[in-house]
Amino acid sequence: MSLWTALTHNRAATRPDHPDVRLRGRAYAVPFAAVWTAALETATAQARWTVTESDPRAGEIVAESRTLLWRFTDDVRIRVSLDADGNTRVDLESASRKGRGDLGTNARRIARFLHALDCHLFGQQRATR
Template identity: 70%
Template sequence: MSVWTALSQNRAATHPEHDEARLRGRIYAIPFAQVYQAALQTAEKLRWTVTDQDPRAGEIVAEARTRLWKFTDDVWIRVSLDDDAQTRVDMASASRVGRGDLGTNARRIARFLHALDARLGARQHANTEQISR
């Protein structure tokens, strides 16, 4: 992440073709319901406040607090099925205050996805977002 990006952006989101591998989301060969439940449990384990959830739509909305200043940031998690019937997890994190987040939102996403991988007992393959057990 460049210094300019850290000072000028206060939002991060996953995308399948993101320049940063840690922000490409995840694809699991694990049933949707199991991944959704693990995502919800991971958010709670990270001490985020889940403000809304819709298991049928695969959506989780939460609030996370920054460590130093205790600012509240918004987090959106979406669990869905891709064209190959694999379970996909994408997310976004945005600061409510300030113009730059110093990389906080990108780190939050990376930590969440890493914790989700661990909870699901999954490993990420090199240079890909495909996950296996």
């Protein structure tokens, strides 16, 4: 991440073609229900996160995350869906409520969540990307 980006962007989101490999989301060859449960448990277990909504029919988990130092509240949205290949896809968006730049906080939050989800589902194995 460039210094300019860190100072001028206050949100991060996954997408399949993201230049940052950590922000490409995940596609799992695992049933939707198992990934949904793992994603909800992982979100609930994250330090300084509060899950405010979860809707398995819509495949959305909404959470608030507090930053460590200044205790700012940021918004996190997790989407669990099926992709064209029948895999269960997990994508996230994390956005700061205050400030113009997040110094990479939102991207790191997404990367940490995805790593924790991988570990929850597979232990130390890596997920299909």
